[in-house]
Amino acid sequence: MSTRSNTPVGHEAVALKGWFSAHRYLLLRRLSQVFFLGLFLLGPWFGIWWVKGNLAGSLTFDTLPLTDPFVLLQSLAAGHLPELTAIVGAIIVAIAYALIGGRVYCSWVCPINPVTDAASWLHRRFDLPKGWQPKRQTRFFMLAMVFVVSAATGTIAWEVVNPVSMVYRGLIFGMGFAWAFVIGVFLFDLILARRGWCGHLCPVGAFYGLVGERSVLRVSATNRAACDNCMDCFAVCPENHVISPALKGKAGDTPLILSPDCTNCGRCIDVCAVDVFAFTHRFDDRVNNTVTRAVDAPTEPAV
Amino acid sequence: MPAATPMKPKNPDRRRFLTDTARGAAGCALAGMGLAWLARDARALPATAIRPPGALAEDDFLSACIRCGLCVRDCPYDTLKLAELGDDGAATGTPYFTARDIPCEMCDDIPCVAACPTGALDKELDLFDDADMGVAVLIDLENCLNALGLRCDVCYRVCPLIDEAITLEQSHNPRSGHHAIFMPTVHADKCTGCGKCEKSCVLPNASAIKVLPARIARAEAADHYRLGWEENQPIVDELIDLPDRLPGPGTDNLQAPGGYVEEFKPTFKLPKGGVGQ
Numbered sequence: 001m002s003t004r005s006n007t008p009v010g011h012e013a014v015a016l017k018g019w020f021s022a023h024r025y026l027l028l029r030r031l032s033q034v035f036f037l038g039l040f041l042l043g044p045w046f047g048i049w050w051v052k053g054n055l056a057g058s059l060t061f062d063t064l065p066l067t068d069p070f071v072l073l074q075s076l077a078a079g080h081l082p083e084l085t086a087i088v089g090a091i092i093v094a095i096a097y098a099l100i101g102g103r104v105y106c107s108w109v110c111p112i113n114p115v116t117d118a119a120s121w122l123h124r125r126f127d128l129p130k131g132w133q134p135k136r137q138t139r140f141f142m143l144a145m146v147f148v149v150s151a152a153t154g155t156i157a158w159e160v161v162n163p164v165s166m167v168y169r170g171l172i173f174g175m176g177f178a179w180a181f182v183i184g185v186f187l188f189d190l191i192l193a194r195r196g197w198c199g200h201l202c203p204v205g206a207f208y209g210l211v212g213e214r215s216v217l218r219v220s221a222t223n224r225a226a227c228d229n230c231m232d233c234f235a236v237c238p239e240n241h242v243i244s245p246a247l248k249g250k251a252g253d254t255p256l257i258l259s260p261d262c263t264n265c266g267r268c269i270d271v272c273a274v275d276v277f278a279f280t281h282r283f284d285d286r287v288n289n290t291v292t293r294a295v296d297a298p299t300e301p302a303v
Numbered sequence: 304m305p306a307a308t309p310m311k312p313k314n315p316d317r318r319r320f321l322t323d324t325a326r327g328a329a330g331c332a333l334a335g336m337g338l339a340w341l342a343r344d345a346r347a348l349p350a351t352a353i354r355p356p357g358a359l360a361e362d363d364f365l366s367a368c369i370r371c372g373l374c375v376r377d378c379p380y381d382t383l384k385l386a387e388l389g390d391d392g393a394a395t396g397t398p399y400f401t402a403r404d405i406p407c408e409m410c411d412d413i414p415c416v417a418a419c420p421t422g423a424l425d426k427e428l429d430l431f432d433d434a435d436m437g438v439a440v441l442i443d444l445e446n447c448l449n450a451l452g453l454r455c456d457v458c459y460r461v462c463p464l465i466d467e468a469i470t471l472e473q474s475h476n477p478r479s480g481h482h483a484i485f486m487p488t489v490h491a492d493k494c495t496g497c498g499k500c501e502k503s504c505v506l507p508n509a510s511a512i513k514v515l516p517a518r519i520a521r522a523e524a525a526d527h528y529r530l531g532w533e534e535n536q537p538i539v540d541e542l543i544d545l546p547d548r549l550p551g552p553g554t555d556n557l558q559a560p561g562g563y564v565e566e567f568k569p570t571f572k573l574p575k576g577g578v579g580q
Contacts, residue, residue: 049376052377058373059420067371068369071369083422137327159396169396
């Protein structure tokens with residue numbers, strides 16, 4: 001964009017809906033990220049062993065096994081047939097994400113998400129050049145590469161470098177130099193490539209995107225008639241190519257954001273001053289064609 | 304003029320798609336080579352990092368262990384830990400223990416193996432004495448007190464399989480000339496690699512006896528050599544174990560202890576006048 005608005009993203013929404021409403025899903029997501037990390041830390045920090053393990057594999061209340069299906073598939077590719085416990089755990093996780101959206105993992109659980117969100121926020125603040133932008137499909141090449149390398153080396157290859165599990169395991173079991181990966185991803189996203197890691201390269205996200213290809217929970221641009229083209233949703237969305245088909249679709253096009261790249265983070269709902277977006281299910285393709293712009297958004301910053 | 308228009312691609316979208324795909328694939332192939340190098344490199348397990356009981360052979364282990372740490376959580380003695388990136392040398396996030404710090408206590412129920420969801424720790428292991436985490440090796444014969452002829456015996460005394468995994472073998476002490484050396488001797492087929500000997504060695508800092516992975520500590524048997532003393536063992540006792548010919552009662556030579564008969568009379572006579580003279 002050559003003419004970039006100088007008003008901060010979501011400014012109108014804050015002015016109209018109040019700060020908390022305009023950050024509702026952001027706050028909920030941070031709470032969710034802290035909640036899941038907290039569950040794992042209850043044991044080592046407070047001796048309350050409700051959940052043991054980490055994101056790769058865990059045991060809740062000594063009964064519910066959960067396994068990262070991506071890790072388990074790499075194990076299979078490497079030539080190991082896992083025991084039933086791990087397989088059952090992976091199936092449970094896969095079904096859950098297949099229903100609520102695979103990339104819900106990315107935006108509501110993954111510990112790297114706050115890191116890349118912070119990088120993205122700074123990127124916007126300093127108005128940095130977007131830098132290297134590989135194709136969005138690159139992550140699927142990465143995904144294929146991970147399986148090939150797993151098979152070729154007979155190891156669970158991505159776990160050697162995966163910043164996601166590295167950070168979680170680091171916080172729960174001991175960090176070592178895992179923080180270097182956090183800083184690496186942060187700097188990569190800030191300086192080298194805007195939204196580079198999560199949006200273009202991370203094979204974990206690519207995998208979960210495939211898991212949630214037909215997920216039930218979706219964001220819908222139900223109220224798209226009210227859109228005033230402020231572009232805040234495009235600015236804030238980590239995968240903003242998913243918005244156009246739904247928001248700018250012609251009459252008769254579904255308002256649902258059906259791309260599996262959508263992380264269901266809900267930031268578009270937050271920053272929209274006219275409440276175009278809402279969470280719904282994938283069979284609800286109602287469109288509200290009556291323009292209901294209750295209040296006109298202020299055109300000047302309040303401060 | 305077909306020769307004048309080759310600059311314009313027939314189908315720019317297709318061309319762009321092919322270029323982008325090739326670029327992405329090449330980049331990922333490059334990244335994959337780096338990752339493969341790292342993954343291979345991660346197999347270099349240091350000798351002091353001992354895997355938990357029942358762990359598959361290292362190559363298989365790295366294809367099976369998802370690094371969840373459930374074995375670490377269920378270890379009642381905080382023996383096991385997950386390797387931290389850059390600090391420990393074992394593949395990052397995989398479980399191991401350092402015998403000199405906290406050895407394995409050889410729990411009867413082997414909770415770490417029970418906790419493993421993937422089978423990286425093999426549930427076939429049900430009796431701890433069959434565990435094979437490594438082999439203790441008396442590695443510093445110059446500083447081991449017993450090897451010097453003193454009676455330390457600590458590694459022998461703390462061994463959970465005392466007189467089986469470690470025995471004290473007596474030998475002459477050539478330095479003093481009239482003492483014995485009680486050499487701690489590890490029997491690899493019994494040793495589980497728990498590391499209690501390494502932990503309790505009284506020497507400062509490093510231990511004279513160390514648990515090493517079997518791949519380092521053990522050689523293969525020389526099957527192409529015939530061990531005569533083993534082959535001479537009777538295969539079926541009754542067939543070969545003939546009564547020993549000894550003097551005294553119960554033998555067939557009561558008249559001549561030692562086989563010597565004083566008044567020996569040969570049953571034939573030599574021709575008179577000597578032979579051939």
